[in-house]
Amino acid sequence: MSTPATITPIFPTFEQVCQGFGSQIGMLREMAPKPTHSAEVRVARAIDTLIAETNADEAVWLESCIHCGQCTTACHFFQATGETKYAPMRKMELYRRIYQREIGPFRWWYQLITSPIKLQDLEDLQELVYDSCSECGRCTMVCPMGIDTASLVHHLRSALVAAELVPPELSALREEQRHRGTVFGASSDTLLQMVKTISEHYGVAIPVDKASAEVMVLSSAVDLVANGNGLLATAKVMNHLGVDWTVCTDGFESANFGLLSGDMTLWRQQVEPIVAAAQRIGAKTLVIAECGHAYPALRWNPMLKSEDLPFDMVFMSEYMGRMAKEGRLRLSPLKGKITFHDPCKTGRRGGAFDEPRAVLKAMDADLVELPANREYNWCCGGGAGIFLLERATRLRDESFKIKLNQVNATGASMVVVSCASCRLNFEVGRVKNHWDKEVASLVELVADHLIEPPAAATAGAHA
Incomplete structure (x- = not known):
């Protein structure tokens, strides 16, 4: 049911949310931890990480590039700037060099003709794998050799985590989520306060920590610390559908800064409580909030065997689409x-x-x-x-x-x-x-x- 016209909205507009995030992001740069290891150790750790994450698929991709340039036609950063360094195939050069020197079949030869990796090489890599690659997969789609550049970029991000070269904004949020389990301070208490606010002001019920439920719904820090409209809207939709649903205080945050930074350990750390909560309540469906990177963080988590899970994981738009196809969403026309x-x-x-x-x-x-x-x-x-x-x-x-x-x-x-x-x-x-x-x-x-x-x-x- 739509919000009655007599109820005055209390949450900020999304433009105001953006302004608020802008100021918080500025503070993140000051909060980021400084490197703690020597240059030699950081380089060695980066190389070891890449070696550990390079399997048959990665080796084939690194060996297969024919430098046809098709990926450049698909990359928004290259097309927007025309700068050759942003071409997807160029972002793989350091990875390929490490592969050839360390584990490739002709490593003995490449160790003779190529120079060892230096910290400066890794520092230069930051812009290519963090700043100018959104891992959107468009280059993979057009590659005639089927090279999954986005996956290779993610391995490079893992290497930069090991080298303590994560951009400061991501580094600060990674540290917060790793040590406190929060994002921008959004804790279980924040969730409960938002649920209370929505209930009292809008009269919309949000079931929390039910012992059992068919559907478990995730939220995000954007909803909890900046703008409750997303959680409010989700609750309205779920209640309209009349489904048996709940939000769990021990597994509610969609955002995963392990995935974003390349920290595999944190990726697992953030996913495990969500999975455990869904299993505990006997959920059949886990609905992921409108948070794009949360989708791969859960759906394609390499530490999970999705086929063994007793519940289905779907994005919010997927879930609503299913309900719409079944005729369960009754909606008024959208004008314009x-x-x-x-x-x-x-x-x-x-x-x-x-x-x-x-x-x-x-x-x-x-x-x-x-x-x-x-x-x-x-x-x-x-x-x-x-x-x-x-x-x-x-x-x-x-x-x-x-x-x-x-x-x-x-x-x-x-x-x-x-x-x-x-x-x-x-x-x-x-x-x-x-x-x-x-x-x-x-x-x-x-x-x-x-x-x-x-x-x-x-x-x-x-x-």
């Missing part, structure tokens, strides 16, 4: 011409294209597709933590213009997104470019257009 931005992780790398469009169809939306959409969709430029990095501002701003021009070409007045990272980047781009487009969250749009089912239907649903 809109377009939809497919998040890279859930779309191109996850294949969830039809579900969000089923939701928009249920709202009878006048959807105009972007010139490049679905698997051909261009990244917004802020994924994989890039929207947090100050030094990546130029790259992020330039690559976003590709998206801006494509949205303009549709003639839509609103662009709908289903990822908080995308939304943050779109909102910042909107303000910087004095853009006249509205940026909207899919789950919040759905919550605003819910139609309460007839009393008879409601009674039948709960019978």
